[in-house]
Amino acid sequence: MTPSGPQPPLAPPAARQGPGPMPHALLDALALAVTRRVAGALPGDRRAAGVGAGTELAQLRPYAFGDDVRRIDAAATARSGEPHVRLEVPERTLTTWIAVDVSASMAFGTAQRLKADVAEGVALALGRLALRHAGRVGVMTFGAGEPRLLPPRGSKAGLVALRRALADGVGVDGHHAPDALADALGRIGRVARQPGLIVVISDFREQHHWTRALGSLRARHAVLAVEVHDPRESSLPPVGRIAVVDPETGKRLEVDTSRPRIRERFEALEAERRETLARELRRLRVDHAPLSTDEDWLLHLGRRLR
Amino acid sequence: MSATPLAVTFGSPIWLLALLAVPLALLALWASRRRATRYAIRFPAAATLAVAAGATSAWRRFVPAGLALAAIAALALALAKPQHTIAVPVAGASVVLVTDHSGSMSATDVEPDRLSAAEEAATTFLDQLPKATRVGVVTYSDGPDASRSPTLDRDIIKQTLDSQTAAGATATGEALQVALGSLAPNGKAAARPVSAIVLLSDGTTTTGRDPVEVARTAKRLKIPIYTVSLGTADATIPNPLSPLSPPIAVPPDPETLKQIADISGGRAFTSDDAGQLRGIYKSLGSRLATKHEEKEVTSTFAIGGLVLLLAAGLLSLPRVGRLP
Numbered sequence: 023m024t025p026s027g028p029q030p031p032l033a034p035p036a037a038r039q040g041p042g043p044m045p046h047a048l049l050d051a052l053a054l055a056v057t058r059r060v061a062g063a064l065p066g067d068r069r070a071a072g073v074g075a076g077t078e079l080a081q082l083r084p085y086a087f088g089d090d091v092r093r094i095d096a097a098a099t100a101r102s103g104e105p106h107v108r109l110e111v112p113e114r115t116l117t118t119w120i121a122v123d124v125s126a127s128m129a130f131g132t133a134q135r136l137k138a139d140v141a142e143g144v145a146l147a148l149g150r151l152a153l154r155h156a157g158r159v160g161v162m163t164f165g166a167g168e169p170r171l172l173p174p175r176g177s178k179a180g181l182v183a184l185r186r187a188l189a190d191g192v193g194v195d196g197h198h199a200p201d202a203l204a205d206a207l208g209r210i211g212r213v214a215r216q217p218g219l220i221v222v223i224s225d226f227r228e229q230h231h232w233t234r235a236l237g238s239l240r241a242r243h244a245v246l247a248v249e250v251h252d253p254r255e256s257s258l259p260p261v262g263r264i265a266v267v268d269p270e271t272g273k274r275l276e277v278d279t280s281r282p283r284i285r286e287r288f289e290a291l292e293a294e295r296r297e298t299l300a301r302e303l304r305r306l307r308v309d310h311a312p313l314s315t316d317e318d319w320l321l322h323l324g325r326r327l328r
Numbered sequence: 329m330s331a332t333p334l335a336v337t338f339g340s341p342i343w344l345l346a347l348l349a350v351p352l353a354l355l356a357l358w359a360s361r362r363r364a365t366r367y368a369i370r371f372p373a374a375a376t377l378a379v380a381a382g383a384t385s386a387w388r389r390f391v392p393a394g395l396a397l398a399a400i401a402a403l404a405l406a407l408a409k410p411q412h413t414i415a416v417p418v419a420g421a422s423v424v425l426v427t428d429h430s431g432s433m434s435a436t437d438v439e440p441d442r443l444s445a446a447e448e449a450a451t452t453f454l455d456q457l458p459k460a461t462r463v464g465v466v467t468y469s470d471g472p473d474a475s476r477s478p479t480l481d482r483d484i485i486k487q488t489l490d491s492q493t494a495a496g497a498t499a500t501g502e503a504l505q506v507a508l509g510s511l512a513p514n515g516k517a518a519a520r521p522v523s524a525i526v527l528l529s530d531g532t533t534t535t536g537r538d539p540v541e542v543a544r545t546a547k548r549l550k551i552p553i554y555t556v557s558l559g560t561a562d563a564t565i566p567n568p569l570s571p572l573s574p575p576i577a578v579p580p581d582p583e584t585l586k587q588i589a590d591i592s593g594g595r596a597f598t599s600d601d602a603g604q605l606r607g608i609y610k611s612l613g614s615r616l617a618t619k620h621e622e623k624e625v626t627s628t629f630a631i632g633g634l635v636l637l638l639a640a641g642l643l644s645l646p647r648v649g650r651l652p
Contacts, residue, residue, distance in 0.1 A: 255372060265367065266374045267368035269372060271374075275374055275381065276364065277377055288377055292376055295376065
C-alpha cells in the first residue's frame with residue numbers, strides 16, 4: 023500500500039541497540055504459548071466455510087467439467103461407476119497482524135535498549151512464529167504520519183517485509199498523532215476478514231479513543247497488547263533541575279527533580295496511568311504483556327503468555 | 329532639619345555607561361533560558377511530569393529576574409557616584425517676619441479674616457524653618473509696635489504674633505526699617521549670616537517713611553525682602569466711625585510690594601485665600617535660611633543594589649538553584 027500525503031520522515035534512532043539475541047529454544051517455547059492463545063482462531067476448533075485444499079474430507083460429488091482430474095477419488099468412482107471428486111475442508115493458515123508503534127516517543131530508553139528496540143524484537147519474534155506452519159504476516163506501522171500497511175504475506179516474503187518495515191526506524195521528533203493507534207486498529211479491523219492473531223506493540227502513551235477499536239477487533243480475533251515502557255518513565259531520580267522536552271508534542275518544561283513532592287506525584291500519576299491501561303485491557307479481555315527496556319523482553323513475553 | 333530633595337546629579341557620569349549591563353544581562357538571561365531548553369532531555373512522560381510539577385506562576389519566573397536587573401541598574405548607578413542635592417540649614421541664619429495688623433486686616437475676604445489667616449500661616453512658616461534658624465518678628469500698624477530681635481525661641485514669636493489686633497494705619501516702611509535694624513544692627517553687610525525679611529501686608533503704606541527707600545537700604549545690606557500681599561481687590565471693612573457710613577475699600581497693594589521685593593532681591597507673592605497663603609509661607613519656610621548642597625548618595629545606591637540582589641537570590645536560589 024502506498025502512503026498518501028506527506029510522510030514525516032522515519033529514521034532509525036541514533037541510540038538504537040537492536041532487539042538483542044533471540045534464542046531458538048525460547049522462540050519455540052513462545053510458539054507454544056502463542057499457539058495456545060490463538061487456538062480459538064485456528065482450524066480444527068472452528069470449521070471453515072466452503073471447501074478447499076486440505077486433508078479432511080468434506081464431501082464426495084460427481085465429477086463435473088472443469089474439476090481437477092487429480093482430485094478424482096478412485097474408491098468412490100469404482101463403487102459408483104461414475105467419476106467422483108473428493109473435496110476437502112480448506113486448511114486455514116493463521117494470519118497475524120502486527121501493529122507497531124513507530125512514534126517518536128518509542129525512541130527512548132535508559133536501560134538496556136530503546137523502547138523501539140524492544141518493539142522491533144517483539145515484532146520479529148512474533149512474526150517468525152506467525153510464519154511457521156505456512157502462516158502469513160501483515161504489518162502495520164503507525165504513530166508517525168499516515169499509518170503504513172503491508173498486506174499479509176507468507177514465508178520469506180513476509181519476514182522480509184516485516185524486517186524492512188522495522189528497519190525504517192521510528193518517526194522523527196515533533197510529530198504528534200493522538201489518534202494514530204485508534205486509526206490503525208480500525209484499519210486492521212476493516213482489512214482482516216479472517217479471524218487471526220493481532221499483536222499491538224506500543225507504549226500506549228498519549229493515545230485517545232483506542233479502546234473501542236480494540237474491543238471490536240477482540241470480537242473476531244485473538245488480540246495481544248504488548249506494552250513497552252522504560253523504568254525512567256515511571257519514576258525519576260533526584261537529579262536537580264532538568265529541562266525536558268516531549269519528543270512528540272515538542273513541549274518544553276523545566277522541573278526541579280530534587281523536590282520529593284514532584285517525584286512522588288509523578289510516580290503516582292504514572293502508576294495510575296499504567297493501572298488504567300491494564301484495567302482497560304483486562305476489561306476488553308485482551309492479553310496484556312508489559313515489557314520493560316531493562317529486562318530480557320523475550321523471556322518476559324513468554325512468561326506473560328504462558 | 330528640613331531637606332527638600334531636588335535632583336540627582338552624577339559625579340562621574342561616564343560610568344552611566346555601566347547601565348548598558350542591564351540590557352546585556354537581559355540578553356544573557358534570554359540566551360541562558362534558550363540554551364536550557366535547547367539542550368532539553370527527550371522525555372516521553374513530559375506531559376505527566378508537567379501535571380506533576382504543576383504550573384509555574386509568572387510571578388516566580390519574572391520577579392527574581394526583575395529584581396536582579398534592578399540590582400544591576402542600582403549598582404551601575406552607584407558606580408556613577410550619584411549626588412543628591414539637598415537643602416541644608418545655614419548655621420546662624422536669621423529671618424524677620426514683618427506682619428501688618430492695620431485696621432484693614434480685619435477684612436473677612438480671607439477665611440476667617442486676614443489677620444487670623446496671616447497668624448496661622450506664620451505659625452506654619454515657623455514650623456517649616458530649620459530649627460537652627462533665628463526668627464525675629466516686627467508687627468506694625470500705625471508704627472512698629474511689637475518687635476523681637478531674632479531668637480531661637482519660637483514660643484515668644486508665636487505669642488507676639490498671636491497678640492496682634494487689627495487696628496490703625498499701615499506703616500510698612502517704618503516696620504521694615506526696624507526689621508533691618510534687628511538683622512544688621514550696625515548697618516553693615518559684611519560677614520553677616522544669611523538673613524531675610526518676610527513682609528506680610530494687605531494695603532498701601534499710609535504713614536511713615538517710603539518702604540521703597542527702605543528696600544534700597546536692604547539691597548545695600550544684601551537682605552532680601554520677601555513680600556506677601558494678602559487680600560482681594562474688592563474687599564471692604566465696616567467704617568469704624570459709624571455703621572451707617574459706607575464701608576471702606578481695603579484693596580491690597582501688590583505693585584508696591586512687588587517693587588520692594590524686586591529692589592531688595594526677594595520675591596513677591598500675592599494671595600487671596602488662607603490656603604494659598606499657607607502654601608506660600610510653607611515654601612518660604614523650607615527655602616529661606618537653607619542652602620543647597622550636593623551630598624553623595626553612592627552608598628545608598630550600592631546598599632539598595634545589594635539588597636535587591638539578595639532579594640533576587642533568596643527568591644530564586646531555593647527553587648531554581650541559581651540566580652535568575
